[in-house]
Amino acid sequence: MNQSHQDSIHNYLQTAVIVRESVENLSTQLLLWKPTATAWSIQEIVGHLIDSNITNSYRIRKIISEPVSPIATFAHESWVDQQQFNNFSLTELLDIYDAITKYNGILLSKLSEEQWLRVGMKGEEPISIVHIIDKFICNHVNKHIGQITRNIGAFELI
Numbered sequence: 001m002n003q004s005h006q007d008s009i010h011n012y013l014q015t016a017v018i019v020r021e022s023v024e025n026l027s028t029q030l031l032l033w034k035p036t037a038t039a040w041s042i043q044e045i046v047g048h049l050i051d052s053n054i055t056n057s058y059r060i061r062k063i064i065s066e067p068v069s070p071i072a073t074f075a076h077e078s079w080v081d082q083q084q085f086n087n088f089s090l091t092e093l094l095d096i097y098d099a100i101t102k103y104n105g106i107l108l109s110k111l112s113e114e115q116w117l118r119v120g121m122k123g124e125e126p127i128s129i130v131h132i133i134d135k136f137i138c139n140h141v142n143k144h145i146g147q148i149t150r151n152i153g154a155f156e157l158i
Contacts, residue, residue, distance in 0.1 A: 001109070005116055008133040009108045015141040016101040019049060020094050022148050032086050035154045040080060042151050045144050046093045047085030048076055052140055053100045056132050060104065063129055064115045071120040071127055108133070 023031065023042055031042045040048065051074065059071045085093065111129070119126035127136075 001111075001113070001116075004130065005108075005111075008130050008138075009105055011138045012108070012133045013101060013105045015049075015138060016098045018141060018145060019046060019097055022145050023090060024094065026090075026152070028090075030152065030155050031090055033151070033155050035151055039151075040147070041086055042148050043088065043090060043093060044080050044085045045148055045151075046090070046097065047083055047088070048080050049141060049144055050093065050097050050100065051076065051079050051083075053097060053104070053137065056137050057100060057104050059120060059127075059132055059136075060107070060129055063118050063120045063127075063132075064111065068119060068121060068126075071122050071132075 023046060026042065034041050034044075055072060055074050062069065062072070108129075116129055119128050121127065
């Protein structure tokens with residue numbers, strides 16, 4: 001496995017650490033608080049990251065196992081609205097994220113070079129496994145860590 005793939009896997013595995021460290025010592029009141037009626041609570045953000053991780057797990061498996069086909073999409077707003085993430089414990093959510101990430105990390109570490117080169121399609125754009133890991137997962141987590149930080153800051157002002 002080349003260094004770029006190893007780096008992508010490492011960065012992906014680190015998302016579980018980053019998510020956990022960003023939320024694990026927050027009060028329940030802060031975890032469930034919403035800055036506006038339509039904004040997500042921190043727990044809902046973590047739930048959304050789980051959904052994204054699940055969706056990207058499916059995308060990776062589809063890419064390595066099937067002929068080139070469109071990558072799956074999901075209605076993230078509706079998924080969060082329907083899943084009641086604020087009724088989970090934070091420990092449950094973090095354990096789920098950790099488990100999915102660990103499972104995917106094992107799969108990714110076993111892929112052949114040929115599998116790494118396969119793609120799915122987003123419209124006319126070919127999407128590689130590295131792109132899914134680096135952009136759809138790692139960058140996405142970093143974006144939502146920023147959202148968590150903004151929620152914390154807004155909560156502290158009330």
